[in-house]
Amino acid sequence: MCKDKAGELLTLSPICTHLSCTVPLASEEDRAANPDLVFKCPCHDGLYDREGVNIGGPPPRPLDAFEPYVEDGIVYIRILSPQQRS
Structure with missing residues (x-):
C-alpha cells in the first residue's frame, strides 16, 4: 500500500496486466538503472x-487496484474485486 499523488491510499494488485504473472518489487540493480521503476514482472519484463x-514492456495498462476501506481502524481490501485502471 502507498498513497497516490492526490494523497489517497492506493492498494495495488500484484498481477501483471500482460499475462497475469505475479509482479514483485524490482531489484536494487534494476531500480538503480531506472529510478522510476518499482515493480518488474519477471516473465516478460513488464515495468511499473x-x-x-x-x-515499459508489454503490459497494456496499469496494475489493477483494490478499493480499501477502514473498519475499527483496520484497513481492509476486497481481494476478489480489483478495479481495472486505464
Missing part, C-alpha cells in the same frame, strides 16, 4: 512505477 502505472 510506484503507483503501478506501466512504464
Whole structure:
C-alpha cells in the first residue's frame, strides 16, 4: 500500500496486466538503472512505477487496484474485486 499523488491510499494488485504473472518489487540493480521503476514482472519484463502505472514492456495498462476501506481502524481490501485502471 502507498498513497497516490492526490494523497489517497492506493492498494495495488500484484498481477501483471500482460499475462497475469505475479509482479514483485524490482531489484536494487534494476531500480538503480531506472529510478522510476518499482515493480518488474519477471516473465516478460513488464515495468511499473510506484503507483503501478506501466512504464515499459508489454503490459497494456496499469496494475489493477483494490478499493480499501477502514473498519475499527483496520484497513481492509476486497481481494476478489480489483478495479481495472486505464
